Amino acid sequence: MTETPIDRLARATPSSLARRAKGLSDRTIAWIFVTPTILLLLAVNIFPLIWTIRLSFTNYRSNRPNAEVKWVGLENYQKILTDDGIWGNMQATAHFLFWTILLQVLIGFTLAWLINRKFKGNDLLTTLIVIPMMLSPAVVGNFWTFLYQPQIGLFNYIEFFTGTPSSSFEMLGSVTLAPWAIVIVDTWMWTPFVMLICLAGLRSIPDYIYEAAEVDRASKWRQFWTITIPMVLPFLMLAVLFRGIENFKMFDLVVQLTGGGPGSVTELASINLKREAFEKWRTGYSSAYAIILFVTVFGLASIYVKALNKVKER
Structure with missing residues (x-):
């Protein structure tokens, strides 16, 4: 029809x-x-x-908008790449990146592995563990500043229990201990994030794989290294990528804790960039600085993503 x-x-x-x-x-x-x-x-x-x-190719200063702007070419980039102070900031950033990522991966994976083993109170414990990552970095910074305070903070009780003067543990005022102080705080705050990613990876492994391994009489240790680690590795690498990018531009938490001090031992690249842009008002110079940091992060992330894709293809 x-x-x-x-x-x-x-x-x-x-x-x-x-x-x-x-x-x-x-x-x-x-x-x-x-x-x-x-x-x-x-x-x-x-x-x-x-x-x-x-x-980034000019000498522009934002606090002098009416001044003559000159084209300086690659001069800003040359100054940055030959500045020993900036290389010191990059070294502090590398120290912060390496230890925070290492500790967060180790502790986060361990917590995920323990929580993945079903037991009473599992859900409550998971909720308590993830609380730090829900807090604002400003709140976390002020909270830990109080804990690190040598007169009334938590470390003040070290003298009572050990007899060692609490001033010896003045974390934020010590050139040696201050870099570790910010590592501890960032690890405490963001380990739950890594834990959740690892937990998702562990729970994505089918049970029948472990059952087949037990039929073949594979030990728990062998199952861990031949099944668990290879199948969770892409999730671990993804967590490292996320935390690496975030920690490379870390600013607020460190400013709350140390402000980049004492001296410049905790002055990360992001903090130094802020000083150049909004305290010294070297806008052209700081623009070149920002581009260098952007290219560094983008380049390293691109290489890392290629490695991650190769691991996924296995």
Whole structure:
């Protein structure tokens, strides 16, 4: 039976009738909705990046907007790459990155492995463990500053129990201990994040694999190294990627704890960048500094992602 125009009209929805009336295809409708979002992303992300790149080749200072702006070429980049102070900041950043990521991976995976073993109170314990990562870095910084306070803080009780003067444990005021103080706080705050990622990896392993290994009389230790670690490795690497990127630009927590001191032993690259941009007002110089940090993070992350993809393909 041939369909009449009246039948087609009866089957048509109001939206399809409106599109046909305007002569718009589904693809055109999709672009109408997507285009504003694309333009917004370009305005918020791409334009500032291009503007920063342009400023990095000038001597522009934002506190002198009416001063003559000179094109200095690669001079800012040359100064940054030959500045011993900045290399010291990068060394402090590398120390912070290495130890926080190492400790968070080790402790986070251990906690995930323990929690994955079902026991009474499992859910309550998991909730308690993840509380630190839910707190604001400003709150965490103030909380731990109080704990580190040598007169009234937690370390003040070391003298009572050990007889060692509490001033010997003045974490935030010690050139030797201050870098470890910020490592401890970041580890305490973000280990739960790594734990959750590892827990997802552990729970994604099918039970039948372990059952097959037990049939083959594989020991628990052998199951751990030949099944658990290889199958959780992509999740571990993903956690390292996330924490590496976040800790490379760490700012607020360290500022709350030490402000970059004592001296400059905890002055990470992000803190030094803020000083150059908003205290010394060397806008062109700090723009070049920001581009160098961006290229460093982007390059290292790209290499790491390639390695991660290779592990997933195995």
